[in-house]
Amino acid sequence: MSFLSKIAVMSLTLSLLTAQAAFAGATLDRVNQTKVLHDVLVNDYPPFGFIDDNNQLAGFDVDVAKAVAEKLGVKLTLTAPGWETIVGGKWQGRWDVCICSMTPNTERAKVLDFPAPYYSSPAVLVVNKDEKNIHSAADLSNKKVGVGIGSSYENYLNKTLVIPGAKPIVFPFSSVQIVPTDESVAFQNLALGAGTRLDAVVSDLATAKARIAKSNSFRIAAELYAEPNWVATDKGDAQWNKKVADTISALRADGTLAKISQHWFGEDITRAQQ
Amino acid sequence: MSLPQLLTSDEEADTLPGQTPFGQSRAGFHLRTGLTWAVLLTLLIGLFSRMGLDFGLIQQKLPFMLGLRLSPDGFIQGAALTLVITVISMLFCTLLGILTAAGRLSSSGIAFGCATFYVSLFRGTPLLVQVLIIYLALPQAGIVLGAFSSGIIALSLNYGAYLAETIRSGVIGVPRGQKEAAMALGLPGRVILTHVIAPQALRIIVPPVSSLFISMLKDSSLVSLMGLWELNFLAQSYGRSTYHYMEMLATAAVIYWIMSMALELLQGRLERHYGQGYDQQHPQR
Numbered sequence: 001m002s003f004l005s006k007i008a009v010m011s012l013t014l015s016l017l018t019a020q021a022a023f024a025g026a027t028l029d030r031v032n033q034t035k036v037l038h039d040v041l042v043n044d045y046p047p048f049g050f051i052d053d054n055n056q057l058a059g060f061d062v063d064v065a066k067a068v069a070e071k072l073g074v075k076l077t078l079t080a081p082g083w084e085t086i087v088g089g090k091w092q093g094r095w096d097v098c099i100c101s102m103t104p105n106t107e108r109a110k111v112l113d114f115p116a117p118y119y120s121s122p123a124v125l126v127v128n129k130d131e132k133n134i135h136s137a138a139d140l141s142n143k144k145v146g147v148g149i150g151s152s153y154e155n156y157l158n159k160t161l162v163i164p165g166a167k168p169i170v171f172p173f174s175s176v177q178i179v180p181t182d183e184s185v186a187f188q189n190l191a192l193g194a195g196t197r198l199d200a201v202v203s204d205l206a207t208a209k210a211r212i213a214k215s216n217s218f219r220i221a222a223e224l225y226a227e228p229n230w231v232a233t234d235k236g237d238a239q240w241n242k243k244v245a246d247t248i249s250a251l252r253a254d255g256t257l258a259k260i261s262q263h264w265f266g267e268d269i270t271r272a273q274q
Numbered sequence: 275m276s277l278p279q280l281l282t283s284d285e286e287a288d289t290l291p292g293q294t295p296f297g298q299s300r301a302g303f304h305l306r307t308g309l310t311w312a313v314l315l316t317l318l319i320g321l322f323s324r325m326g327l328d329f330g331l332i333q334q335k336l337p338f339m340l341g342l343r344l345s346p347d348g349f350i351q352g353a354a355l356t357l358v359i360t361v362i363s364m365l366f367c368t369l370l371g372i373l374t375a376a377g378r379l380s381s382s383g384i385a386f387g388c389a390t391f392y393v394s395l396f397r398g399t400p401l402l403v404q405v406l407i408i409y410l411a412l413p414q415a416g417i418v419l420g421a422f423s424s425g426i427i428a429l430s431l432n433y434g435a436y437l438a439e440t441i442r443s444g445v446i447g448v449p450r451g452q453k454e455a456a457m458a459l460g461l462p463g464r465v466i467l468t469h470v471i472a473p474q475a476l477r478i479i480v481p482p483v484s485s486l487f488i489s490m491l492k493d494s495s496l497v498s499l500m501g502l503w504e505l506n507f508l509a510q511s512y513g514r515s516t517y518h519y520m521e522m523l524a525t526a527a528v529i530y531w532i533m534s535m536a537l538e539l540l541q542g543r544l545e546r547h548y549g550q551g552y553d554q555q556h557p558q559r
Contacts (some may be wrong), residue, residue: 043510043511044514049511051511054336055343056346079348079501081421085406085500085501090410090411090413092418094418140383
C-alpha cells in the first residue's frame with residue numbers, strides 16, 4: 001500500500017470512528033465472546049477502591065464488580081488508570097464498564113452512558129476539628145474549600161452541578177475560593193489547622209468516615225446533598241447498557257448489593273432512590 | 275585550601291565517593307568526601323525521623339514497592355517495572371536520538387526538516403500531555419495501544435528529542451581539525467566517524483546524557499496515569515489507601531534515589547573510559 005493511500009485510509013477510519021464512539025451491541029458482543037469483563041475503577045479511593053495489604057485491588061466497588069461478573073458468568077479484569085482517562089469517555093473497547101463511584105452530571109452524560117445507579121452516599125462538608133465558624137454550606141462564602149480535582153464537588157462549589165434525574169441542588173453560598181487538588185492533599189492541608197491552608201473540604205460521607213476513623217483531625221460539619229453513584233459505560237451501546245442495568249437490578253433484588261454494603265459500611269447504601 | 279583544590283572538589287561534587295581519584299592527596303580527598311556525605315545524609319535522615327513516620331508500614335509495603343512481588347494480574351510491579359520501562363525507553367530513545375542528530379547534521383533539506391520538526395514538537399510540549407495524547411487520542415485513529423507500550427512510546431519520543439540535541443552538541447564539539455587531520459591521513463569516512471569523531475563526542479555527551487536518563491527514570495512515574503503498577507503508582511495508591519501518604523512518598527523517593535545512584539556510578543565509569551586520553555593533559559580531572 002502506498003504511503004498516500006495509507007493516509008487516505010487512516011483519515012477515513014478517523015472520520016468513521018469519531019462519528020460514533022461504540023456502535024450498538026459491540027460491547028455486549030465482545031463480553032459474550034471473550035467471556036471477560038474489563039472493569040475500570042479507582043485505585044486510591046478507600047473504602048470504595050484501594051489496594052489492600054495483600055496487594056490486591058479491594059473495596060466496595062471491587063466487590064460489586066465481582067458480583068456483576070459472576071452474574072454474567074464471565075471472568076473479571078480490573079484496571080485502575082487515572083480518573084481523567086476514564087471520565088473523558090471514548091474508551092475504544094479498552095474497558096467495558098466503570099463501577100467506579102461516578103456521579104453523573106450533564107458534562108459526563110455527553111461522553112458516557114449511565115445504565116444503573118448502584119449506591120447513594122451524601123456529599124458532606126468536612127472541617128478541621130478546631131473549626132468554630134463553619135456549620136453549614138451557607139458559611140462557605142469567601143472560604144477556601146478543597147475538593148478533588150475534576151470531582152463533582154468542584155462543580156457543586158462552582159454552582160454548576162446538575163445531577164440528571166435528581167431534584168435541583170441548592171447553592172446557599174456566594175463566591176467560594178475553590179482549591180482543587182488531589183483529595184489526599186486536600187485532607188492533609190485541612191489537617192494543618194482550621195484556615196491554615198483550607199477552611200473545609202467537600203467529600204463523600206463514606207470516604208470521609210473512613211478517613212476520620214484513622215485520624216482525629218477532622219469532623220463532619222454538615223451533609224450537603226444526596227449523591228447517587230451510577231455504573232458508567234462508554235457511550236452508545238444500548239443493548240450492553242440494558243444488560244448492565246438488568247444485572248444491577250438482579251443483584252439488588254437478590255440482596256447481594258445490600259450484603260456487600262453491610263460488609264463495608266455496616267449499613268445498606270444501595271437501596272434504589274426515588 | 276588552595277584554589278586548585280577548591281576547583282577540584284567543586285568539579286567532583288556531583289559524583290559518588292569512591293570514584294574520585296587523581297589529585298595530590300588522593301586518600302585525604304576520599305576521606306573528606308566520604309565524611310561530607312555521611313554528615314549530609316545524617317542531617318537528611320534526622321529531618322525525616324522528626325516527621326513521625328510509621329516505619330512498620332514502610333517495612334510492610336517495601337517488598338511490594340521494590341517489585342519483589344507480582345501485581346494481581348501477574349505482571350511485574352514497583353521499582354522493577356519502573357526499571358524495565360526506563361531501560362526499554364532508553365534503548366529506543368538512543369536510536370531515535372542518533373537518527374535525529376544525523377538528520378539535524380545532514381545536508382538534506384527533508385532530513386533536516388523532519389529532525390528539527392520532531393525535536394521542536396516533542397521538546398516543546400509537556401511529557402504529561404504527550405502521554406495522555408498517545409494513550410487517549412491515538413485510539414480515535416483506530417490505534418489502541420496498551421498502557422505499557424504507550425508509556426514506552428511517549429518516554430522514547432520525548433527523551434529522543436532531547437537526546438538528539440545532546441548528541442549533536444557532542445559531535446559539533448569535536449574540533450574541526452580532528453576530522454581534517456583524519457581525512458589528510460586518508461582514513462575512510464566510516465572509520466573517521468567511529469574511531470575519530472564518536473569517541474571524542476562520547477566523552478562530551480556522557481554527563482548530559484546521564485542526566486537525561488536519570489531524569490527519564492523519574493519521569494517514568496507519569497505512566498502511572500495509565501494504570502501501570504510502577505513505583506509512583508504504588509506509592510500513591512498505598513499512601514492514599516492507608517492514609518499514610520508521606521511514608522509511601524518518602525519510600526518511593528529513596529528507591530528512585532538509589533536507582534539514580536546506580537546510573538551515576540555507570541556515568542563515572544563511562545566518563546573515565548572515554549576520558550582516558552585527556553587525563554594526562556588535564557591531570558586535575
